[in-house]
Amino acid sequence: MGGKVKVLVLAGNGINCEYETAHAFRLAGAEEVEIVFIYDLLEGSKSLDDYHILCFPGGFLDGDDLGAAKACANRFLHARVKRTGERLWDQVLRFIEEGKLILGICNGFQLLVKMGLVPAMGGRYGQQQATLTFNDSGRFEDRWVYLKVNPSSRCVFTHGLEKLYLPVRHGEGKFLVADHGVLGELFEGGFVVLQYADRDLNPTMQYPLNPNGSEGAVAGICDPSGRVFGLMPHPEAFHHFTNHPRWRRESLPEVGEGVEIFRRGVQFIKENVL
């Protein structure tokens, strides 16, 4: 594969953040960033095997008509690649086994959860163990949130970060698990990566700091390896300081802090895979 970090940013079928997500990966130092349509994967003209990082960007897959990302998760789990007859799902599992990275943002996170790629406790990839449902407000909202990074998480995308400030833009972002026991396991096992917090970084259930009523204030989780990561907030929406809602009031570095997530992903590939 040579020495270049290759990123596949998925597009099509209602995905709509592919452009700025690809831009963020480029800012983060990825040499080859390709926007690939889901139809190319299904047809077989593109294969996940040729990339190091797979990113599911935000959007409204199938209009979220059966619940956020539900119909697309169904496709990824069951559809076959036309050219090879292989299940697309097998490509995904192979991708994970090979030590590569998957990032799901917003609708992409909903997709990861509903495909069972996160949290995948016990390595049970494909089993849905959590969900994301309607915000307690019953509304789609666009607002910026403070995020506390869990220092004990294994997530490679947030390694060394303490906090983030990013926008959420969703109507179905309330993180939920079957019971409290599972929530406990997620925290103990280091699956929880991000929590909605107040300005002093205390995780909070208070609206609108916690914009959707997520249990445990969970905003992002990873799989047991830390290499599959999903989050509701949009790191790609803060790639430049002028994205910050108060950039005219504050003095900020040129590159937005959302890029840190992508940079760590790219760095990981450079250090561990290439």
Place this chain on the structure above:
Amino acid sequence: MPHRIEVTFKEGIRDALAEKVKRGILEHLGLPVEEVRRVEVYVIDAPLTREQLEALAQGPYSDPILQRWSIDRPIASDFDWLIEVGFLPGVTDNVGRTAREALMARLDLQLRDDERVYSSTQYLIKGRLSREEAWRIATEYLGNPLIHRFVVLSRVEWDPEKGVGPTVPKVTGLKGGRVERFPLQQLDDEALMRLSQERLLALSLEEMKAIVAYLRRSEVREERLRIGIGEGITDVELEAIAQTWSEHCKHKIFKAEILYVDEETGAEERILSLFDTYIRRSTEEIRRRLGDRDRCLSVFEDYAGVWAFNDRWALTFKVETHNTPSALDPYGGALTGIVGVNRDPFGPGKGSKLIFNTDAFCFAPPDYDKPLPPRILHPRRILEGVREGVEHGGNKSGIPTVNGSIVFDERYLGKPLVYCGTCGIMPRQIQGEPSHLKRADPGDLVVMVGGRVGKDGIHGATFSSEELHEASPSSAVQIGDPITQKRMFDCLLIARDRGLYKSITDNGAGGLSSSVGEMARGPGGCEIWLDRVPLKYPGLDPWEVLLSESQERMTLAVAPEKVEEFLALCRKMEVEATVIGRFTSTGKFHCLWRGQTVAYLDMDFFHEGVPRMRLEARWRRPEHREPDFEPPDDLGEVLEGMLSRLNICSKEWVVRQYDHEVQGGSVVKPLCGLWDDGPQDAAVLRPLLESLEGVVVSHGICPRYGDIDTYWMTACALEEAIRNNVAAGGDPERMAALDNFCWPDPVPSEKNPDGPYKLAQLVRANKALYDFTTAFSVPCISGKDSMKNDYIGGGLKISIPPTVLFSVISKIDDVRQSMTMDAKAPGHLVYVLGTTYEELGGSEYFAMRGAVGNEVPKVRALLSRELFRRLHQAIREGLVASCHDCSDGGLGVALAETAFAGGLGMEVDLREVPREGVSRDDFLLFSESQGRFVVTVPPDRKGAFEGLMAGLPFAPVGRVVAEGRLLLVGLSGRVVVDRPISQLKEAWCRPLAF
């Protein structure tokens, strides 16, 4: 036997949507209910095994953490009322479509075309309700009888064995394929008009006679006999002409010959086409004067204007209205409005990527509490429905909604105005050709792409060309499908860059008749094979196929040698595309149905045959009572009252629900300030992420001034749009505008006796458009008019006030030089730029006192333009910390908003404010004089700022302070306002905090 899968939330899991419904029933209908639960229902009209149904129920149709399900057995229990809401046959069912796709993916099988999945929702309600109340909930809140079907069952009526039963809302019983012929030549005047009315053609007698004259032409007669269509006109032809000649498509009023009489001066003027005389001419003159600084690439040619962004990229911009459909079904109407206007900037030239949406709504107040006339929906419902429609249309399409406003006035009760705008960007060269040019040649194929055709929206164009009445047809109501459209756009952008098509046009009003008809003007003819058009359900007549306004469709011209590659790309990207005809050079608009000619019209007659209207306009200045009241004692209280006015208060509730950041280029958002809730004047965004160049977008709308004089209303709307734009950093020398006129019917008739006055208002608005676009050198690049915004019903006529919306874009080279409206730091100096006059006519302050007045604000363009230039330079040079425009509510509101958006206080001495003839504090605070800003400046920039503004009316009036109070010293030297900013802000936030 169809199957029924029902899904509901598990016990103990919160269903926030059901809770929202419960709140909505109380807020909208005032009916308290104890509990609402929801059941999602999928009716599957295909033979599946139990095992297959279980796989679906467990898989894509339910969420294992949240939900439980049942198959062919009702899941409902424990309720007082069960209400099931599904779609009427033929209405777009997006969930049903996705459920069908998911079924095929999950079970790895291909369904037949008529094997469908239908969605509906059950609401299980607990509460003491009468049957009538339950039906009200069903029809006035949960659904709309125009598009929905309902089952309402009480606990007693419920049979848990039977349930609701799997009703399949399939379209059946249509025969289709019929062609009717009318011997027009033999009909007398009365019969001609009856035909026009019965078929909803909206053609006048003169127009009907023009058709008769055409048919009587000997060469026409001979040709018709030769080709076998016969002498009589077919319904296909008649409908196509009616649509092409409709007010909606032909803008007959804007093209009419008008005798304008000014009764004040006695002067008479003959105007041949308002559009040519004022709109097109102003743009031409501005372009000539700008010379090589002209950025217009294509104006008034296409469905959107094209304007240079830089040497490599062009912007396409269009604003449309979707008023009548939004009156009938606010959600569907607005959703179709936004996804419909998306196709306008996608269409010009070879197509562009869509980068932002705008919206402006005009509604009656949401707390309206008088009885509603027949068929009028409550304003609160319209507000919520339209808001949600635009939310779904914009958010699901991945286009940020960045700028907008809501105007409230009771006269919008009869017809709400829903302006939706979209801007796109395209490379200026595609495959070596200028992208804004397009051309279909004879021999090129006509390809329809996107959604399928049903009876939706038939007569939409003619329907919006008449007033709304009790018997208005419901076929004009549609549900948009943003995902089908997004898939289509994704695919077409790839096809565009590969040069797979030569021309593209939206299918909006008038459907294929309009899109193919327009495209055929270049090559000089077309042949449409109507029977090949893919249908949503069988049984349409040929004229319906031609006229249907089913959404999410574009028409393309594809060269024969590219068609295979194009169709293969569409197939791969799951976009339906069908060859439905070809372009010719025969000079004929020719339609066939299974080989038989069903329409054969000369292109010239089809497009140019409509007779020019002749109208009279009479202007007499209205006289309003001048309000007479003492200056109020407590101006602080008055200021709070002003901040709570619906036209001034915070619209955060709406703005937050729109994604205003997708695509990553957001620079100045619609909300700003310390707590991200200040009312920003304009939005700034960066369409190309690798560049710092930006677009600034703003708008102006002020219908109240039109009660005095639409001339100044129009002038003020344009200036407001420019001023807002400049306030956010926009460059006044690099701007382009769109004009959108919404008018009450200005054509005199028995039911419209004051038509000549309304037409005079229209003339005056156009005169202002000419005078001030040229004065500011801001060309209109596109626009739209909607001329029949009246309601007649229950013995009542409600007309909207004449309303003009200007939308303005400008180009800036570096977005880091853009500006926000919030005060930034204590110690900064507060300046007022521009002169305040006693101009309270049509102001919000007078409206609060139930008056209109007569002194409407004037635009002093020379001065304003110079002020805009210098202010822009000051912003670019970093001399300004905040800049806020003074509009509704004047200086008082602008000062308060600047302070509380920054979370800071302000001390201002009103004696310092530049003014002429203003002697009262309340008038100084609330006059709505144009050309004014509130600006804050860091103390170390004072000298440079004042030097730059020298010679213009401006003054330092106070400073920003840390303590959160707004302190205003009045003209007498005593404190007239002293209020905590938190209290002012609370007053401003409260009214629409739904």
